[in-house]
Each structure stands twice: as structure tokens, then as C-alpha cells.
Amino acid sequence: MFQGRSLLKEIDFTQAELAYLIDFAIHLKSLKKQRIPHQYLAGKNIALLFEKTSTRTRAAFTVAANDLGAHPEFLGPNDVQFGKKESTADTAKVLGSMFDGIQFRGFKQTDVEILASESGVPVWNGLTDIWHPTQMLADFMTIKEIFGDYRDKNLVYVGDGRNNMANSLLVTSAILGVNITILAPNDLQPAPEIQAIATKKAIKSGSQITITDDTAAVKGADVIYTDVWVSMGEEDQYDERIEKLMPYQVNAALFEKTENPNCIFMHCLPAFHDLETTTMQAIHAKSGLTELEVTNDIFNAPQSVVFQEAENRLHSIKAVMAATLGHLFIPKV
Structure with missing residues (x-):
């Protein structure tokens, strides 16, 4: 087979x-x-x-x-x-x-x-x-280890919604019967053809799909997932992405909106959550920022499973x- x-x-x-x-x-x-x-x-x-x-x-x-x-x-x-x-x-x-x-x-x-x-x-x-795709198997494996199952769980991906991670999470969730929300600015949401694939898969699995720019959509999330704001090959776009995506930073305020004390945090890594990288130091020198897509307190919180996910x-x-x-x-x- x-x-x-x-x-x-x-x-x-x-x-x-x-x-x-x-x-x-x-x-x-x-x-x-x-x-x-x-x-x-x-x-x-x-x-x-x-x-x-x-x-x-x-x-x-x-x-x-x-x-x-x-x-x-x-x-x-x-x-x-x-x-x-x-x-x-x-x-x-x-x-x-x-x-x-x-x-x-x-x-x-x-x-x-x-x-x-x-x-x-x-x-x-x-x-x-x-x-x-190999990241997806690790991600849903992690979710199953923590919750016992991934079906009918609510996963919210926050950030750059048109990169490979958003594409894969959207489509894989739709295949597996996971409720998936892509939370991103309107011009950084998944391409129509990717959404069409997911919609077709969701009809069969019963997955509920939401594409939105409203951070209120994290309410009821079981998983908050984010990724770097600038993918490999796009390094000249940091200023533009930071301006667009800072309202979508995964921080304590966003987690509070989930109203779910059991919500976990996931990230495929690497993550810009502190000043321990030369890339983040350069961004800090220019903008004064010390964290990007996720704050250090969330990255290192008990609900963060990023290293289990990485293993x-x-x-x-x-x-x-x-x-x-x-x-x-x-x-x-």
C-alpha cells in the first residue's frame, strides 16, 4: 500500500x-x-x-x-x-x-x-x-499525544497565512477532520487554489474552515500555531511584514482570548522570541523589538510544546x- x-x-x-x-x-x-x-x-x-x-x-x-x-x-x-x-x-x-x-x-x-x-x-x-508534509505528520502526532486525538480539535494558525506552513496546516486539518482557522491580514491569506483544495477535503471529513483577519477567532482554540513572518528567500521583506503582522503576535493577551486554559502553543521553529540570534539582534537595532511572532513568555510557558513537536x-x-x-x-x- x-x-x-x-x-x-x-x-x-x-x-x-x-x-x-x-x-x-x-x-x-x-x-x-x-x-x-x-x-x-x-x-x-x-x-x-x-x-x-x-x-x-x-x-x-x-x-x-x-x-x-x-x-x-x-x-x-x-x-x-x-x-x-x-x-x-x-x-x-x-x-x-x-x-x-x-x-x-x-x-x-x-x-x-x-x-x-x-x-x-x-x-x-x-x-x-x-x-x-513531513512537518504535518509531526504536528498532528504531537496533538494526538497531548489530547488523545486530533479530530474535532480547534487549531488556529496565526501570522503569514500564505506560506507553506499555513497551506499545509489548512489542507491537512481539512483531511484529518480538524477544525482549522487561518488568522492573517487579508493580503496574507492562503491562495484561492489552496483554499479550494481544503474546502473539498473538509466536505468529506467534516472539518470546519475559517479564514479571517479578526483575532477574536482564537476563542475556543485548542492549539495556537504560528511561524516566522518572513520565509527563506524573502529576507528583504522584514520591515513590511513586521508592520502588517505585529497585531497578530502570539502573546499573553492573544492566549487570554482563547478562553481555554488547556490551549497549547506550537511552532515549527526556528522562532524569533528573544535576542539570542544575530537576525533578531539586527531587527532590534533597527526597530527596538525584542520578539516577533511569539513572545518569550509564551514560547517558554508550560503550554508550549515546541520541543516535543521538534523531536x-x-x-x-x-x-x-x-x-x-x-x-x-x-x-x-
Whole structure:
């Protein structure tokens, strides 16, 4: 059912298949904690293609491959041409002849699609400008660990509503039956085509979708989720984004509006919540701000689960790799 398939975007898998991968990730996390070996990919070679920088994605895929018995090979932007001196299709054919699976983290969704169509091996999207499917598995795994289920929970994403995280949260929530609100300024809300995909999925799952610029929409939230205000490749837009998005900062006042003492905070990281980064220091020197999308008190509050969420990147990525490459017996779901 999963063997040989790629994960390029959330809609590649059904609700039942995504649910299986989340449950499998929870199982693999338990095995890891008990130090029980699970080398389903012994003897396999995995190419890790990184056009964009990464901490969690690279670490998670590397450790996941090692835990599964495979050998991961990192190839950065200086190692693979990505269409500069060799077409992506030609690169895919070469890598597919040498590796058993390929991870791609980069800019264009078309690149990861070409890798999948031309390599002949499973390809996993570690992030593109449009989608971030491996992050979604970790996120909904985290929600299930905390609440026991994600279905019918109310998730509110706050901030830049037209980036890959907002796209993926909107569509994945709609697939899984999670009520999703995208809270963002009108000109930073998801593209119509993304909203259309989510609406179609929500009709089947019963998910309720809200797209709004009104912060009152956080009332009743079980999860408040945010992301950086400026995505990779948009670093020249900080001034404009800060002006537009400061009213959407996740802070104590916003959390109070949820009227839910059990509401948790999530962030895919990295987060600009203090002055411990050179980027934030430069912003502080120019604007006087010490925090951006989330305040430090919320980031470090008991209701913040960002580091549990970050760890779960490992287990969820491991589930995808094992299911699509490990020749596992998986009952039909």
C-alpha cells in the first residue's frame, strides 16, 4: 500500500493513510525510547538533497536513516546542480540509479515532483515553498499525544497565512477532520487554489474552515500555531511584514482570548522570541523589538510544546521512510 510511494504533498495520502503514519510514528517513538532496534531499511542508501538550509529536517532524516539501518548521504547546493548545469530530471535519473530513496528540501515544488517522476525511487518532500508534509505528520502526532486525538480539535494558525506552513496546516486539518482557522491580514491569506483544495477535503471529513483577519477567532482554540513572518528567500521583506503582522503576535493577551486554559502553543521553529540570534539582534537595532511572532513568555510557558513537536520530526519522518521503503506488512487502511 505504501511501498515505493513518494510523499510530495499532503494530498498524496488519504485520511486513513495519514492517520496510520501518525500512529506508526508514535509506535516508533516508543521503540526508540525503549532502545528496541527497528532496522527496517538495513542496507539501503538515502540521498538527502538540501537546497535550503535546515536544522530539524536534516537532523531528523539523518538519525531516522541511521536508526532504520540505512546510510544517509548529504548533498547540499554545491553538490547537486538543481537545474544549473544539469537538469533536475537528469539529476533524478542519476541519483535514482544509486540511491534507494531521496529526500528533497528546496524552493520549487516542481523540482521535488520531477525527482519523484524521474528517479524511480521514493521521494520525500522535506519542504518546498508550497508544502511541508513531513512537518504535518509531526504536528498532528504531537496533538494526538497531548489530547488523545486530533479530530474535532480547534487549531488556529496565526501570522503569514500564505506560506507553506499555513497551506499545509489548512489542507491537512481539512483531511484529518480538524477544525482549522487561518488568522492573517487579508493580503496574507492562503491562495484561492489552496483554499479550494481544503474546502473539498473538509466536505468529506467534516472539518470546519475559517479564514479571517479578526483575532477574536482564537476563542475556543485548542492549539495556537504560528511561524516566522518572513520565509527563506524573502529576507528583504522584514520591515513590511513586521508592520502588517505585529497585531497578530502570539502573546499573553492573544492566549487570554482563547478562553481555554488547556490551549497549547506550537511552532515549527526556528522562532524569533528573544535576542539570542544575530537576525533578531539586527531587527532590534533597527526597530527596538525584542520578539516577533511569539513572545518569550509564551514560547517558554508550560503550554508550549515546541520541543516535543521538534523531536517528533524524527519519529514521523522515520515512519514515512519505513512505510514507503521497508517492505513492511501493513494491513489495508
